[in-house]
Amino acid sequence: MKKQIALSIALIVFVSLLNACQMNTTTPTNTDALTIPKIFEIAKQTSGYTWYKKSDAYLPKNGVSGHIEVFQRTRYDATAATQLDANGKVKAGAVFPEGSTIVKELVNSDRSISGYALMLKRKADPSADADGWVWGYVTAAGAERHPLSSKGNGCIACHSISGHIDRTLMNVSNP
């Protein structure tokens, strides 16, 4: 009889453990994976963002700039902005936390938007590179300008030049 009770208890414990394990091993769905329409949607949002050096001025393309447009300006969402110092520059040695979004507006000479370049820290995203960055590049109309699936191939080499901070370059081109 004692043996039967002990066995029943063992069985209950085993079943509960099994259930607990199953709860943690639910197959992750990729419904949150970034797509070009989602990236375009994010790019157009401006509320809650902080401008580089706290200024929304259009910065002229200079010798270091790698994007063809004559002007550009860059903003950081609240998560990314935790890595900016009191002057709005990226802190030395910063590593942007998961969820960070950086949007660079690429601007024509008449101040109209030509497109958006984005860096989004989304480690688990299928389009993320080894550092967890997803590299998004869209036109002003939301069309893909560089393949998301390339995982930043075509962006990363340039974004790895001397002085980059977690692959970001604003501090290099506009110190």
Ligand code: HEC
């Ligand atoms: C030829 C070099 C070069 C290439 C290629 C390049 N970039 Fe950049 N990028 C820069 C530089 C330099 C800056 C700093 C701002 C400036 O002066 O243009 C920058 C800035 C940015 C920023 C603002 C955040 C920051 O501080 O770096 C984003 C976002 C960005 N690039 C995304 C991209 C994406 C996405 C691609 C690929 C589709 C890409 N870049 C390809 C050189 C490059």
